[in-house]
Amino acid sequence: MGLLDGKVAIVTGGGRGLGRSHALLLAEEGASVVVNDLGGEWDGSGADTRAASEVAAEITAAGGKAVANFDDVADWEGGQRMINQAIDAFGGLDALVCNAGFVRDRTVFNMTEGEWDSVVRVHMKGHFVPTRWATAYWRERFKETNEPVNARIVYTASEAGLYGNAGQANYSAAKAGIASMAIVVAREMEKYGVTCNTLNPRARTRMTINTFGADRLTGKEGEFDYNDPDNVSPLVAFLCSDAAADITGQTFVAGGDTVAWMQGWTRANRVKKDKDRWTPSELVAAKAELFGDKSTRPPRFG
Ligand code: NAI
Numbered sequence: 001m002g003l004l005d006g007k008v009a010i011v012t013g014g015g016r017g018l019g020r021s022h023a024l025l026l027a028e029e030g031a032s033v034v035v036n037d038l039g040g041e042w043d044g045s046g047a048d049t050r051a052a053s054e055v056a057a058e059i060t061a062a063g064g065k066a067v068a069n070f071d072d073v074a075d076w077e078g079g080q081r082m083i084n085q086a087i088d089a090f091g092g093l094d095a096l097v098c099n100a101g102f103v104r105d106r107t108v109f110n111m112t113e114g115e116w117d118s119v120v121r122v123h124m125k126g127h128f129v130p131t132r133w134a135t136a137y138w139r140e141r142f143k144e145t146n147e148p149v150n151a152r153i154v155y156t157a158s159e160a161g162l163y164g165n166a167g168q169a170n171y172s173a174a175k176a177g178i179a180s181m182a183i184v185v186a187r188e189m190e191k192y193g194v195t196c197n198t199l200n201p202r203a204r205t206r207m208t209i210n211t212f213g214a215d216r217l218t219g220k221e222g223e224f225d226y227n228d229p230d231n232v233s234p235l236v237a238f239l240c241s242d243a244a245a246d247i248t249g250q251t252f253v254a255g256g257d258t259v260a261w262m263q264g265w266t267r268a269n270r271v272k273k274d275k276d277r278w279t280p281s282e283l284v285a286a287k288a289e290l291f292g293d294k295s296t297r298p299p300r301f302g
Contacts, residue, residue, distance in 0.1 A: 002030025003241045008090040010034040010082060012073045012130060013100025015051025017205030018156070018229045022097055023055050025233040026240065027064035032090040035059070036069040036082055036100065042206050044102035044118055047072075065090065073100045074121050079129035083137055092141075095152040095240040096134045098127040098178075103207060108169045116170045123174035124181075127155055131185060131196075138194050148193020152240045155182045155198040159253060162200060162264060163301045175200075179251055186249030195248035197239050200262070202255025203229035226256035235259050253302075262302075268294065 009026045013019035015037030027033045035056045039048035052068035059066035067089045071078030086093045101123045104115040131153060138149045160168050161175025178198065185196040204217035204227035217227045225231075235254040238244055253260040271278075271286045278286075 002028065003237055003243070004095075005030035007031040007094040007240065008034075008086050008092050009095040009097060009240060010036060010069075010086055010093065010130065010134075011097045011099060012036045012082075012126070013038075014097075015039055015055050017207065018201055018203055018232055019097075019099040020055050021203075021229040021233040022099060022236045023066070024059060024062075025230070025237050026095070026097075027059040027062070027066055029237050029241075031095070031240070032065035033059060033067075034069050034082060034086045034089065035066055036071060036073065038070060038072050038100070040102070042102060042210050043104055044122055073098070073126035074129055076129060080133045082130055083133040087137070093134060093137060093151065095154070096130055097154045097156075097236055097240070098130060099156045100126055101156070101207075103168065103171050103211065105167045105171070105211070106169075107167055111169060119170035120174045120177075123171070124177045127178050127181060131181075135185070135189055135192075135194065138189070138192055142192045148191075150242065150245060151192075151194045152244070153182075153185060153189075153194065153196040154236050154239050155179070155196065157182075157198045157200050157251070159200050159202075159301055162251075162253075162262065163299050182251070183249045190248060193245075195239075195244065197244075197247060197249070198251045199232070199235060199239075200251065200253045201229075201232040202253070203227055203232055205229055224257065231256055 004026055009031045011019050011023040014023035014035035023033050023035045035052045037052035039051035040046040049070050052070055056066040056068040069082050069085050071082050104119050106115055138151050141149050155178050157179040158175040160172045161179055164172050182196045182198040208217060219225050232254045251262040253262055269290055271290045
């Protein structure tokens with residue numbers, strides 16, 4: 001018995017890295033999987049059907065059920081095709097795991113319009129478009145049966161988005177947007193029985209090897225491999241399962257031997273007048289009261 005027996009899942013960017021690990025584990029847990037991947041280069045250029053095809057074949061060879069999909073996640077019709085493919089191939093859709101993406105890092109004063117647009121597009125629109133079609137499908141099912149559909153969405157943000165990473169204005173902004181959009185989707189879809197949660201992974205993949213180098217991310221032979229992408233996927237399987245039906249609008253960091261439940265934007269302190277507007281010079285005078293001895297510099301990565 002698998003945790004996801006009988007379920008149908010889509011994993012975007014499932015041809016490599018974290019997405020590949022998610023697709024393999026969801027299939028191992030019994031889900032039928034649509035493995036989506038455009039299959040381009042690390043910076044999002046190009047396209048290649050091999051990445052998605054190979055993972056789908058790996059699942060099938062191990063006795064699981066999978067089909068490959070080669071659509072661009074941020075393409076309006078492509079997103080719809082992906083959802084329809086799950087329904088045509090496996091009779092429905094229970095879980096959407098949005099994971100596809102790439103980076104084009106540059107300091108803010110050097111970043112080109114293309115670097116900004118492409119990275120914001122693949123992550124933010126690439127999460128929105130499949131969500132748009134999946135949620136429309138689930139709402140129709142709900143209207144037919146008047147029963148909650150018991151479906152799941154898992155988003156992939158990044159600690160670069162939660163904390164803000166120098167050199168990644170495009171990527172950090174898109175990832176913070178994704179974490180925020182997950183809360184909106186969680187609120188909108190609650191009555192239909194659809195959850196939406198956000199994963200912030202840590203793993204050794206093409207993306208991080210390119211940024212940090214393989215050496216920094218590879219542990220010693222024979223010791224626990226903290227940066228193996230397979231360490232992240234159990235949280236995805238859990239969030240896609242019936243056991244997580246009551247978890248929605250939540251954010252997690254997962255990697256190595258740790259799963260952390262995150263909460264952000266809590267009020268640090270406030271100054272308040274009695275039914276009156278603050279003047280700039282009053283704010284200058286209230287500065288010490290508002291900030292006390294706390295740090296007023298960007299937050300540290302947690
Ligand atoms: P990766 O480069 O190994 O895998 C990303 C996959 O997405 C690739 O197979 C690529 O072909 C696919 N892809 C790119 N653009 C696509 C598009 N338009 N349509 C469909 N597929 C597309 O990188 P990795 O690390 O596995 O990244 C997966 C997700 O995890 C990304 O969203 C990334 O931003 C996020 N992430 C990864 C971290 C890490 O430590 N590896 C840290 C924080 C976030």
